[in-house]
Amino acid sequence: MKVAEAGYESAELFSKLGDAFYYNADYTEAEMWYQKLVEKYPADVTPDQYFRYAQTLRAIKEYDKSLEMIKRYKELMSTEGTDYYNGTTAEVRTGYVNGTYEIQRLNVNTVGYSDLHLHFTVSN
Structure with a gap:
């Protein structure tokens, strides 16, 4: 700066x-x-x-x-x-993706912390 x-x-x-x-x-x-x-x-x-x-x-x-x-x-x-x-990336970033979303808890972090894993399928 x-x-x-x-x-x-x-x-x-x-x-x-x-x-x-x-x-x-x-x-x-x-x-x-x-x-x-x-x-x-x-x-x-x-x-x-x-x-x-x-x-x-x-x-x-x-x-x-x-x-x-x-x-x-x-x-x-x-x-x-x-x-x-990259049409798919553009659609995901701007929020115009239609599809099914599934959120799953990941068991990869230490006790007391958690991450979520998001799966989505784009429907045409």
Whole structure:
């Protein structure tokens, strides 16, 4: 962050700062860096970055902007022939998967802790 505060700017820097704050659930800071990335380096923004930015915006209740970023994400993900195309992943991430879900408790952790394992079948 000190590098950015000193005036250095790049898509990589804004992306890494946005991701760092996103993965640490500091959505206010993440939003600031993702916004700079999208505004200053739109050609360098990946679908995953649009997706995380949309989730960030949703977390801070900026729903209209979130929908706009999901739209950009879906546009990139639905373009066959791109490096990012994967229809199933796009559907799962945006919540548009129809199917059956089954949650099972896993017996792999130590006593007192538990994980859940989610199975789903996509119906066409």
